[in-house]
Amino acid sequence: MAEQNGLRDRLEAIRDEIRQSVRGMDSSKAAYDLRKSFLDSKKGKIGQLMKEMKNIPAEQRAEYGKSVNELKNWAQERFDELDRSLKEKEMQLRYESEKIDVTMPAVKMRPGNLHPVTLVREELIDIFAGMGFEIFEGSEVENDYYNFTALNTPQDHPARDMQDTFYLSKEFLLRTQTSSGQIHVMENSKPPIKILSPGKVFRSDDDATHSPMFSQMEGLVVDEGITLGDLKGMLDLFVQKIFGEQTTTRLRPSYFPFTEPSVEVDVSCFSCGGAGCSLCKGTGWIEVLGAGVVNRKVLENCGIDPDRYSGFAFGIGLERIAMLRYGIPNIKLLFESDIKVLKQFY
Amino acid sequence: MLVPLSWLKDYVDIDVTPQELEEKLFSCGFEVDELIETGADIHDVVVGLVEKCEPIPDTHLHVCSVNAGEHGTFQVCCGADNVREGGKYPLALVGAQVIETAKDHMTVTGLMTIKKGKLRGIDSEGMLCSGTELGLTEELYPGAGYNGLLELPADAVPGQDVKPIVGLDEWIYNIEITANRPDCQCILGIAREVAAALNKELKMPATDYTVTGTPNEGFSVTVEAPDLCPRYIGHYVSDVKIGESPAWMKRRLALVGNNAISNIVDITNYVMKEIGQPMHAFDGNFLRGNRIIVRRAKEGEKIVTLDEKEFTLNPENLVICDSEGPVALAGIMGGLNSEIRSDTTAVTFEAAKFMRDNIRRSSRALGQSSDSSAAFSKGIYEYTTVLAMNRALHLVEELGCGRVSATHVDVNTGNSLEKREMKASVRKVNGVLGITIPDEDIIRILSGLQMEPVLNGDELTIKIPPYREDMEAYPDIAEELIRMYGYDHVKPTFLDSARVTSGGRSVRQKAELEIRKMLCGLGAYECMHYSFFSPSDLDLLRLPEDAPERKTIRILNPINEELSLMRTTLAAQMIAAVSRNQKKAILEGRLFEIGSTFYAKELPLQDYPEERTTLCAAVFGEEEDFFTLKGIAENLAELLHTSFTFEPVQKTFLHPYRGAKILRNGEEIGWLGQLSYEIQKDVDLRVPAYLMEIGLYHLEDCYGTTPFFSPLSRYPDEKRDLALVMDREITCGEVEEAIRSACRYVTDVTLFDVYEGAQILTGKKSMAFTVTFTPGEEDFGPDAVDGYVDKILRKLKYTLAIELRS
Known part of the structure; x- marks a missing residue:
């Protein structure tokens, strides 16, 4: 025990x-x-x-x-x-x-990005390529015939005053408009033609709101029975994709030698919805492009029978679209390659 | 173009507001840049009757009792020398806004609001105003130029708003006229459009006159160049009394920006603004030989124009001559010798059509222009010559400044001034628009445009007025209809009749986009620079005189020297971009641009130049060096399923020992390297920059290539590290090449260390490589790889005297 x-x-x-x-x-x-x-x-x-x-x-x-x-x-x-x-x-x-300060800066691994004008250009190409447009890039140096004469703007025509041209010789110049691409395409193909022609264009204009070089995109459709209504329909679709579903267009008369009738196309202001604001200068509308029904003389100049075929063309200023879209206040910012500017378009 | 509403109302009854009219003009193709209200800055200024006016002792001032009708009676101090009892003057009430002037009372300095005040201790409620203080000039309202109070008419009612009395209720439209409508470069032209848009009748200006003057016997006109002057009308006016124009005419000319000169000259300017036809008046007594000859100038012939400039002419220039020589540069400016003077007693009016292109070219070539040459350069239709001459003669009579004689000479080439007929299919016209405009609207619109439409089934017949030379074919009719009918009637359709097409980017466009995106993925930002650059850019790069980049295409009319050459390299602008960033304290970054360089096949340019699509990239910052940029180049090669090799190169703009040319299949496609310290200093770089330029046009054959799968070995790779000692001058590339060529199983050679120093003989260096052996169909045997290594070492020793480091 x-x-x-x-x-x-x-x-x-x-x-x-x-x-x-x-x-x-x-x-x-x-x-x-x-x-x-x-x-x-x-x-x-x-x-x-x-x-x-x-x-x-x-x-x-x-x-x-x-x-x-x-x-x-x-x-x-x-x-x-x-x-x-x-x-x-x-x-x-x-x-x-092992506690860390999560507000300390991240390890840099950001890619660069495309130029805002490239972004707009590629987006437009995607939209129009989906509608069956082929992309044609002409040359920046063009001759007088393709830039003017074939586009119904002969020598000494007052319409030449609309664009101050840089000349390289009596015959060669820096194209003032991508419309010159229309002629090259129409000379070398038969309708149906659906062409989108982006590129740099040049005008002797250098001030706060103008740059001597800027980018345009020309669109051209030629087939039987194409009308102004088709132009409006296509532009409606395009502006809705770019500026938003609720955007509408307004056509108003204008003049370009290579289209008849010619129109300026305004879009309803996507900032105020049409009520009037500083972006649209109180009008509710913003001018975005010029367009029209292809002039019969232009078709004739390219050997296309104007009694059988008709078409429309439009020309868009890409810097202008980029500036509107991204709220860029000054066109010069686009050419200065300031990384602080460029990196905002990622 | 400036169009005052009151002037427009001479020809159309306008019953819409100025703003509604602006809308109407806009929708039918006339954009109003600016709608100016002349009295917009002035308010609360009324007619004031000075009932009492007493001098303030020892001053130049008066104290007045001013009756402003319904507004009351006010005590106002006034310093003007013309204030008097019983006078009626503009009274700016307390709270009114008027123009502020400097001490001289004439120089405009801004706007001011009237407050109650005291002058020399005496209360003053309001201000009696001068014309300047209301924004008026002598031309706009008689007496307004006086440096004192503006006298108002005796019938002005005290208290009445002063603006309608002095014409400050005017609206002026600044209208943009498109190049196809030169007929609208005048008030009457706009009036025609307004009448059509408002469905109103157009009232034509009066053109009647009575012949009372003494004829000019023997006066003749000869047109020797009818190709440049299809119509010339001359008319002689006797008993001319040169003097001032009446107030209404001076006011209208002032509103559209013309200075009044003298009655005869003012008539020609007035008619041009009203009808669009430039006119000229010669001193009728001065025309030597009493004749006018219209001809091409002789080579070397001289003329002094009204502005006292002398020009030496050639046969491209059209001149108006008398029997002795030129008296005017046709359509551009009159000669000093036949100018209207204060003692002129007879004039010969000219209304002519000169050919657009000729006036345009002459005006440009001579560097001489005027309102007249501007109008002719836009195009003047022959129709207006007759109308304008009759209108000018009517005005001579109305102003009483001369007697219209019967001496009238009209030289013409027989062009019809009648309406011309055009037929069109209504179906085709509507077909342009994609809608069907109702027949009655077609008739209404075309009638309003004075085109006298007749519709017969599908056939539309119109008569086109002579001032509408722009109307050429049925699409023009479509445009006339839709701009008046309204573009909002156009119904959106989506290419109902068009055939399906296949679209999309070309192989090259796709590849270039891929390259851009790849570079972005590597941290680079895309830039866009001008296609032209400066001669100093070539100097910056220190390119030798015979460098191909120096064979630039020059712009004949550049904006300035800095933008005068088509670029032959993208590097100069990229260096500038790096510099701009570093000046903004951005000390690291990667940039690239894809753009064209321009190379002429021969100079001067005879053919399209080559436009070479080129890539330029720059990297700068602490983390960057030659090899980070080289990595970008190799990524490009991999993206395109190709490979580049690099060889040392000397370039005038690169570090002499940190530059390489880039080769593909032995062809030089570009270069890369560190920017030379000289240039770094020139452009104020704080940190070094590395640049690369590759001619993408050399690589187009690899665009769109598809990767092809290579089967993987079933056996693992073997790796061996080799530390090798060699002469300093031997390059990594040579060793790598020698290793690869020594054994076919070598699939990778990677440098991982370089050593020079105490443990190695002087003049030698050590490089260490990892060599990867990949087996083929069969696995390596136990000692196979050792055998390959021996073989490699033997080859290195034999070809490059390289030893294994012990």
Whole structure:
């Protein structure tokens, strides 16, 4: 009996010792050592008790083994618990030590971007390519015939005053309009013709709102029975894609030598919806392009029978569209290659 | 063109507001740039009757009691010398706005609002005004030029708004006239359009006169160049008394921007504004030989024009001569010798049609222009010559400044001034528009345009007035109809009758877009620069005299020297772009441009030049060097499924030891390198820049190529690192080439270290490479790769004296 009490006391002492030492523990390494000092099968205190089993009288052995096992299981649970809580605590510390200031700057990995005029040009190409337009890029240097005469603007015609031309020789000049592309295409193909002709054009004009070089995109459709209504229909579709679904167009009379009738095309102001604002100068409308029904003389000049075929053409200023679309206040910004400007069009 | 509403109303009853008229003009093709209200800045100025006027002692001032009718009676101090009891003057009430003038009372400095004030301790409620303070001039209202109070007519009612009395209720339309409508470069022309748009009758100006003058016996006109002058009308007026024009005429001329000169000259200017026909008046006594000859100038012939400039002429110039020589540059300006003077007693009026293109060319070639030459350059229709002459003679009679004689000479080539007939199919006309305009509207619109339409089934017959030479075919009729009918009637359709076409970008356009996007992906921003540049750009690059880039095409009429040459390289403008960025403290960046360079086949230009699509890229900043830019070049090669090689090159604008030419299949396609320090200094770069230019036109054969799959080896690659010692001058490229050629299983050679220093002999360097061996059909045997390495080392030793580093 006394022996039994002795055993109980010994076990209880170990329990107390474990309880005591676990309490102050703050590192998992020390906890590991502690666990070993009790549970190691050779050197641990509980291990020792197990080893003493063989010295216990046979009739008490079962009881002894049971008590020691209970202690061992209890101790294991305590140490597991300790381990978990320490690991948790240590993870927490690690996280805290790795705290960052998320408002610090990102690591730079931004790509560059296309020029705003390219963005507009490619978008327009996508829209019109989907309608079956082929893309034709003429040359920047053009001769007088293609730029003017074939477009019903002979030498000394007052319409030449509409565009101040850069001349390279008596015959060659910098094209003033992508309309010159019309002639090249019509001379070399038969209707149905649907051509989109983007490119740089040049006029001797350099002030706050004019640049001596800018970009245009000419569109041309020639087939049987093409009407002004078809022009309006196509432009309606185009402006809705560019400026938004609710945009409408307004045609008003104008004059270009190569179209008859000729129109200026205004779009309802996409900023104020037509109520009048600073963008549309209070009119509710913004002028975006010139267009018209291809002049019979132009068709004739290209060997296309004007009694059988008709067509329409339109010319869009790409800088103007880009400026309207992105709110760019000054055309000169487009040619200055200021990275702070360019990077805004990503 | 300036069109005063009051003048327009002489010919049309206008019953819409000035703003509604602006809308009407706009919708039928006449854009109003500006609608000016003459008295817009002036308000609350009324007729004031000075009932009492007492001098303020020791001053030039008067204190007045001014009756302003319904507004009350006010005490006003006034400093003008012409203020008197019983006088009626403009009174600016307290709160009124008038023109502010400087101390001289004549120089306009801005606008001012009238406040209650005190002058010399005496209260003043309001201000009596001068003409200048209302924005008037002597021409606009008689007496307004006086430096003192503006005297108002005796019948002006005190308290009445002063603006209608002095003509400050005027509206002026500044209208943009398109090049196809020279007939609308005059008030009457606009009136015709307004009448049609408002469905009103057009009242023609009076053109009647009575012959009372003394004829000019023996006067003759000979036209020796009818090709340049199809019509010439001369008419002689006797008993001329040169003097001032009446106030109404001076006012109208002032409203449209003309100075009054003298009655006879004012008549010619008035008629031009009204009818559009430039006219000229010669001193009738001065024409030597009493004759006019219209001919081409003789080579070297001289004339001094009214503005005292002398011109030396040639047969391209048309002149009006008397029996001795030129008295006018036809259609451009009169000669000083036949000018109207204050003592002129007889004049010969000229109304002629000179050919547009000739006047245009002469005016440009001589650098001499006038309102007249501007009008002829836009085109004058023969119809107006007769109308204008009759109108001028009527005005002579109306102004009483001369007696119209019977001496009238009309030389013409027999052109009809009658309406001409045109027939068209209504179906075709409507076909242009895509809608059907109702027959009654067709008749209404064309009648309003004086075209006397007759509709017979599908056949429309119209009579085109002689001032509508722009009407040529049925699309013109369609345009006339739709601009009056309204473009809002056009119904959008979507190519109902057109055939389907296949569209899209060409292979080249697709490839160029891919290249742009790839460069953006590498952090570069796309730029766009002008196609022309400066001779100084070529100097900046220090290009030698015989460099191909120096063979530039010159613009004959550049804006300035900086924009005078078609560019032969994109580099100069790219350097400028880098410089602009660095000056704005942007010290790192990547830029590129794809654009054309221009090379003439021969100079001067005989044929279209070559336009070479070229890529230029620049990188600058701490992280950048030659090899980052080279990486961009190699990315381009990979995108196009090709490869480039690089060889050292010396360029005048590059660092002498950091430049390379770029080759593809042995062909030089471009260059890259660090910008020379000299240029870096020239353009104030703070950090070095690296530039590259590649002629994309060399690469078009790789556009649109499709990648072809190569099967992967079933066995893993083997890698070996080789540290090699060699002469300093041996390049990485040479070693790489030697390694590759030594063994066919080598699929990659990558340099990973270069060392020069103490552990290596002087004049030598060490380069370390990782060599990758890729097995073929069978795996490498246990010692195979070691054998290949031996073979490589032997080859290196044999060809380049390269040793393995021990």
